[in-house]
Amino acid sequence: MVWSPYLGSGFQTAAMSVMEEQGQIQIHTENIFPIIKKAVYSGHEVFLRELVSNGVDAINKRRMAAMAGDCSEGDEGAIRITVDREAKTLTIADNGIGMTADEVKRYINQVAFSSAEDFLEKYKQESDAIIGHFGLGFYSSFMVADRVELVTLSAKSDAEAIRWSCDGSPNFSLSSAERVIPGTDVILHLMEEELEYLEPARIRTLINTYCDFMAVPVQLEGETVNKMNAPWRKSARDLTDKDYIDLYNYLYPFQGDPLLWVHLNTDYPYNLQGILFFPKQQGRADWEKGEIKLYCNQVFVSDSIKEVVPRYLLPLRGVIDSPDIPLNVSRSALQTDRRVRSIGNFVAKKIADRLRSLKKDDASAYAEAWDSLAPFVKIGAMEDEKFADQVAELILFGTSAQATDSDDQLDPVAAGGKIFTTLEGYRSRLPAENDKRVLYSTDDVAQAGALNLWTSQGAEVLKLETVIDTQFIPWLEQRHEDLTFQRVDAELDDSLRDEEAELADQDGATDSERLRSLIKDALDNDKVTIQVQALKAEGAPPAMILLPEQMRRLNDMGALMEQRLPGLPDHHVLLVNRRHPLVEGLLKLKSGSVLVGQTQASPTEQLSQNLARHLYDMARLGVGGLEPNELAGFQTRSAELMGTLMQRGM
Numbered sequence: 001m002v003w004s005p006y007l008g009s010g011f012q013t014a015a016m017s018v019m020e021e022q023g024q025i026q027i028h029t030e031n032i033f034p035i036i037k038k039a040v041y042s043g044h045e046v047f048l049r050e051l052v053s054n055g056v057d058a059i060n061k062r063r064m065a066a067m068a069g070d071c072s073e074g075d076e077g078a079i080r081i082t083v084d085r086e087a088k089t090l091t092i093a094d095n096g097i098g099m100t101a102d103e104v105k106r107y108i109n110q111v112a113f114s115s116a117e118d119f120l121e122k123y124k125q126e127s128d129a130i131i132g133h134f135g136l137g138f139y140s141s142f143m144v145a146d147r148v149e150l151v152t153l154s155a156k157s158d159a160e161a162i163r164w165s166c167d168g169s170p171n172f173s174l175s176s177a178e179r180v181i182p183g184t185d186v187i188l189h190l191m192e193e194e195l196e197y198l199e200p201a202r203i204r205t206l207i208n209t210y211c212d213f214m215a216v217p218v219q220l221e222g223e224t225v226n227k228m229n230a231p232w233r234k235s236a237r238d239l240t241d242k243d244y245i246d247l248y249n250y251l252y253p254f255q256g257d258p259l260l261w262v263h264l265n266t267d268y269p270y271n272l273q274g275i276l277f278f279p280k281q282q283g284r285a286d287w288e289k290g291e292i293k294l295y296c297n298q299v300f301v302s303d304s305i306k307e308v309v310p311r312y313l314l315p316l317r318g319v320i321d322s323p324d325i326p327l328n329v330s331r332s333a334l335q336t337d338r339r340v341r342s343i344g345n346f347v348a349k350k351i352a353d354r355l356r357s358l359k360k361d362d363a364s365a366y367a368e369a370w371d372s373l374a375p376f377v378k379i380g381a382m383e384d385e386k387f388a389d390q391v392a393e394l395i396l397f398g399t400s401a402q403a404t405d406s407d408d409q410l411d412p413v414a415a416g417g418k419i420f421t422t423l424e425g426y427r428s429r430l431p432a433e434n435d436k437r438v439l440y441s442t443d444d445v446a447q448a449g450a451l452n453l454w455t456s457q458g459a460e461v462l463k464l465e466t467v468i469d470t471q472f473i474p475w476l477e478q479r480h481e482d483l484t485f486q487r488v489d490a491e492l493d494d495s496l497r498d499e500e501a502e503l504a505d506q507d508g509a510t511d512s513e514r515l516r517s518l519i520k521d522a523l524d525n526d527k528v529t530i531q532v533q534a535l536k537a538e539g540a541p542p543a544m545i546l547l548p549e550q551m552r553r554l555n556d557m558g559a560l561m562e563q564r565l566p567g568l569p570d571h572h573v574l575l576v577n578r579r580h581p582l583v584e585g586l587l588k589l590k591s592g593s594v595l596v597g598q599t600q601a602s603p604t605e606q607l608s609q610n611l612a613r614h615l616y617d618m619a620r621l622g623v624g625g626l627e628p629n630e631l632a633g634f635q636t637r638s639a640e641l642m643g644t645l646m647q648r649g650m
Helices: 029-040 046-067 101-107 115-123 137-143 192-198 200-210 241-251 338-361 363-383 385-394 423-428 448-456 469-479 511-523 549-561 581-591 603-622 628-647
Strands: 079-084 089-094 145-153 162-166 172-176 183-190 218-220 260-266 272-278 291-296 299-302 317-321 396-399 413-415 418-422 437-441 484-487 528-533 543-546 572-577
Touching: 046 079, 046 089, 046 137, 046 183, 046 200, 046 299, 079 200, 101 162, 101 172, 137 145, 137 183, 183 192, 192 200, 200 218, 200 299, 241 272, 241 317, 260 338, 272 338, 272 363, 338 363, 338 385, 363 385, 363 396, 363 413, 363 418, 363 469, 396 423, 418 423, 423 437, 437 448, 448 543, 469 484, 469 549, 484 549, 511 528, 511 572, 511 581, 511 603, 543 603, 572 603, 581 603, 603 628
Parallel strands: 079 218, 291 317, 437 484, 528 572
Antiparallel strands: 079 089, 089 183, 145 162, 145 183, 162 172, 260 272, 272 317, 291 299, 396 418, 413 418, 543 572
16 A cells, blocks of 8 residues: 555555556647647737748858858848738748758648758858747748748759648648749738738838848838848947947937947857947836847847846847847747846946946046936946946945046046035045045935035035935945935034023023024924024024934835825924024014013014014925925915014014
8 A cells, every 4th residue: 555645644545557658749730820820929910020030041041051062052132022912912032042842841841840950950150140940930920811822942953843832720732833043932811800911011110120130131012121230240349439329319219319338249158249328318217118129130029128137227228139048939028047147147247347437438428427327327236236346436426525626536526517426535535523424415405504504614415316315325324334324404513503602691591592482482383393503604594404314214215105205204303593693683572572461462572473483484495394285374474474574664
């Protein structure tokens, strides 16, 4: 008795002997055609790509076989597409190597038996010249045709022309034919619902999409439609800047010129060519699908290659061409494997190398391009540790520092009306007492008051102004554990305060204490912490909002998760500058108030409270803390306050 796991625990059955047997899995051809028609290919229009690719392969095979002396050389290769509206046929003809009757039986009648494999095994050269390897492309014709004819003549000596015909069933006919020039005609008798492929404009579009860069002329009605020239297949030294720009403008019309480009070319451990472009910053980039076009031996495969390049490089544009990227049998989709990931790493490294070279050779040009480059670099660094190491020295920051005039020192560098520095350059200029603190701003307007305070005292402030920086700053802190990033309006240190002694009145209260009490009563909001300080900077605002760093980050994170703009947190600090004339006037006004009965407030007292409230509103307005529904009330209060001041002659 033997325990069987398939019967469950506790069950036993008698051992059974099985006769050893070997055989072949049977495939019924009557079932294979519906699969090819409906499941293998994602869209009907790819039939033209497959048939033209077969024709190009046939022409390349003839050239290679002729060089070996195995067949006649013939005229220059070309694919000719003709339309017959009356007969409702579309013909794709080539003057390639053609086929004998035996080859038709072997490669056409046996589904998925590729002639490319046998051919490459025989000649073992220029393998990248042969596009197809699966042997299914020919059968894509049955997606649009209810009958397909094939008339072919082999370029081998003493060959006879033959005609093959099939109506999409497993049945076919094979007979002699009349043909003088070696090559193959594939004649598609189109289905009624597929007659759109009788329109030359439709065929022209398909040629431009799938066959544009094939090295063989593709002719429609006697006119060569495709460009043929694939610049990425050439060496970079054979191309000019104009060649790159022309390719970009052709692939992406009306998009302006590219920012810069990267030429890819490697033959080990895989064969890959391509040209990738950095577009100039234009609105929202496509971080999901991407705009890089994938080719296989100059045949267009897909415009979505998110499986090949890392996500942070998807908004790049251009071409990647490789016969070694694993595709499904229909060449319509990628199959992710180790090679694909390796190719992605290769592309990322080449991008980093190109940026490093530009920064080294022309720091100003690199800085000028930085605003467009920054999203790729920052997101890439956060998502890919290896890429982060490669670009660590290439990350730039806007800075409040002045650009250096020295030719020997290029940090900070001026470009495009801005000043840029690296984190290393910034740290080299930090004072010894604060060499672990990185000051930054995110909005020069909203944080103008705090920014002026710091810069007026000689502090250098980095500009981190994009949405990405909300996540980039914590990443920088994690990467540089010895550094603390502090926004200019998070807090103020002693270097910005005037610590002059204050005199107390007869009740023992200082001016700061009286101001704090006045504003606290006016606001009547326990969530607002009021600080009164004498600020050193000339032109410092009368009041400003301070947001503790960690509290503000939590608030910003919540806003990001809820897909809204970050507002002013309920808990914040109101810093009042007692050296400002407005604040000094407010204190004098408060001191001059008189009591008018036990229940009625002094007009001066009420005016001082209104001014204190206005002071707070102005500080909130500076940081965008007033909601749209609060602006009307603010305007009304401001008008009333101004009116009162005018009446008092102030």
